Amino acid sequence: MGLLSKKDSKLILDPLADNNPITIQVLGICSALAITAQLKPSIVMAISVLFVMGVGNVVISLMRNIIPSKIRIIVQLIVVATLVIIVDQVLKAFSYALSKELSVFIGLIITNCIIMGRFEAFALGNGVWRSFLDGIGNALGYGVILIIVGFFRELLGSGTLFGLKVLGDPVEKTGLYAIGYENNGFMVLPPMALIVVGLIIWVQRSRNKALIED
Amino acid sequence: MAIDTEKNSYTVIFAIAMVVVVGAILAGLASGLKPLVKANERYEKQQNILYALGVNNNTGANDVEFIPTNIVEEEFNKYIKKQYVIQGGEVTEDDEAYLIDIKKESAKAKNPDYERRLPLFVGEKDGKEVYIVPVRGKGLWDAIWGYVALDKDMVVQGVYFDHKGETPGLGAEIKQRYFMDDFTGEKFLDGDVFKGIKVAKGNNDPKNTIKDDHEVDALAGATITGDGVSAMLQKDVRMYKSYFDSLN
Numbered sequence: 001m002g003l004l005s006k007k008d009s010k011l012i013l014d015p016l017a018d019n020n021p022i023t024i025q026v027l028g029i030c031s032a033l034a035i036t037a038q039l040k041p042s043i044v045m046a047i048s049v050l051f052v053m054g055v056g057n058v059v060i061s062l063m064r065n066i067i068p069s070k071i072r073i074i075v076q077l078i079v080v081a082t083l084v085i086i087v088d089q090v091l092k093a094f095s096y097a098l099s100k101e102l103s104v105f106i107g108l109i110i111t112n113c114i115i116m117g118r119f120e121a122f123a124l125g126n127g128v129w130r131s132f133l134d135g136i137g138n139a140l141g142y143g144v145i146l147i148i149v150g151f152f153r154e155l156l157g158s159g160t161l162f163g164l165k166v167l168g169d170p171v172e173k174t175g176l177y178a179i180g181y182e183n184n185g186f187m188v189l190p191p192m193a194l195i196v197v198g199l200i201i202w203v204q205r206s207r208n209k210a211l212i213e214d
Numbered sequence: 215m216a217i218d219t220e221k222n223s224y225t226v227i228f229a230i231a232m233v234v235v236v237g238a239i240l241a242g243l244a245s246g247l248k249p250l251v252k253a254n255e256r257y258e259k260q261q262n263i264l265y266a267l268g269v270n271n272n273t274g275a276n277d278v279e280f281i282p283t284n285i286v287e288e289e290f291n292k293y294i295k296k297q298y299v300i301q302g303g304e305v306t307e308d309d310e311a312y313l314i315d316i317k318k319e320s321a322k323a324k325n326p327d328y329e330r331r332l333p334l335f336v337g338e339k340d341g342k343e344v345y346i347v348p349v350r351g352k353g354l355w356d357a358i359w360g361y362v363a364l365d366k367d368m369v370v371q372g373v374y375f376d377h378k379g380e381t382p383g384l385g386a387e388i389k390q391r392y393f394m395d396d397f398t399g400e401k402f403l404d405g406d407v408f409k410g411i412k413v414a415k416g417n418n419d420p421k422n423t424i425k426d427d428h429e430v431d432a433l434a435g436a437t438i439t440g441d442g443v444s445a446m447l448q449k450d451v452r453m454y455k456s457y458f459d460s461l462n
């Protein structure tokens with residue numbers, strides 16, 4: 001990458017692969033279970049978290065020298081909460097149906113431990129630009145997993161992608177359904193999200209043995 | 215000069231300043247976006263009322279698709295011929311009756327001196343007049359609400375239910391087609407007596423072919439939400455009984 005120095009591009013690329021917040025650090029699992037039954041909310045969640053983490057890391061980094069260390073966790077919490085309320089209000093104004101669908105999960109971004117984790121571990125001790133990259137990188141790493149899980153759960157569970165019937169119509173028996181294919185209703189339920197995440201972890205670790213802990 | 219960020223006085227000042235700044239940002243944002251949010255809420259009500267009337271964008275057998283927001287206002291004005299507010303037996307026409315907040319009205323109605331305002335929407339479907347009444351009640355976790363479309367004999371023409379926080383897969387199923395569609399054709403009246411419609415477990419008519427048993431088949435695992443639907447229909451639709459009496 002010519003645009004970024006090697007050290008900076010590592011900040012973005014690491015969380016996408018070998019230091020992924022979900023599959024390696026096992027953070028943010030609850031939201032990965034909750035909203036990935038379909039692809040569209042997964043993508044919206046990924047974008048929302050991208051916004052909150054990118055801006056949040058910058059804000060915390062800007063304030064890192066003036067935040068009293070005694071109340072730094074509260075300050076971080078306020079920053080996340082403020083950004084989440086902004087996302088929530090903007091969705092309510094411009095994408096009402098989606099905001100209804102995501103309802104409590106937008107609020108749950110506040111409790112997403114990836115965000116607080118990056119604030120505390122990175123933004124408090126690093127400059128603005130590097131914090132921004134770190135936030136974007138981690139949010140992308142989180143988003144990629146959400147989208148992969150959402151893709152498989154919607155495809156196998158409902159036979160659709162973005163609500164489009166890509167595998168044919170299960171009622172009219174067209175496409176794949178004509179030859180006896182059935183949707184796996186279990187994929188729509190939360191436990192399967194965990195299993196899909198588990199499968200991703202398995203694939204990732206079997207490709208890169210260095211990630212396996214004893 | 216370096217600031218001593220460890221001092222208590224600094225911490226307090228920082229906290230106060232932060233609260234003021236954040237408060238200002240959020241208050242500004244919320245009031246700036248309010249008109250848009252309000253409009254969305256209004257469209258949603260119109261969509262729900264039209265859905266109960268049977269005006270929707272459903273294509274597949276399990277779809278619950280509303281009229282798109284960009285044309286809902288127009289469609290609403292086309293299908294809903296009249297809107298009334300019933301207050302203490304008096305019926306007045308009011309073009310914004312659908313904006314009445316049912317939750318606030320029922321809270322105010324706890325005061326015995328207050329005559330509750332009841333909105334009623336008259337629509338037309340297949341050349342027949344249909345009366346749509348809003349209902350609101352309690353599910354297991356939080357509020358449930360909906361709209362019930364009735365003909366003049368209080369026979370259900372269509373319903374729409376929604377909920378705030380029922381369990382996905384169990385109570386939340388009240389907004390699924392297979393549950394809502396069961397209500398169509400059910401009768402609230404037994405002769406002249408108001409009986410309501412019950413969401414019944416152990417229903418001996420699970421396919422819902424008998425339309426005058428005042429029962430629809432319950433959702434497995436959602437007893438309390440189902441009871442909430444029964445209670446909501448019993449309580450809120452009953453308030454309109456005298457109006458329907460006056461129609462015949």
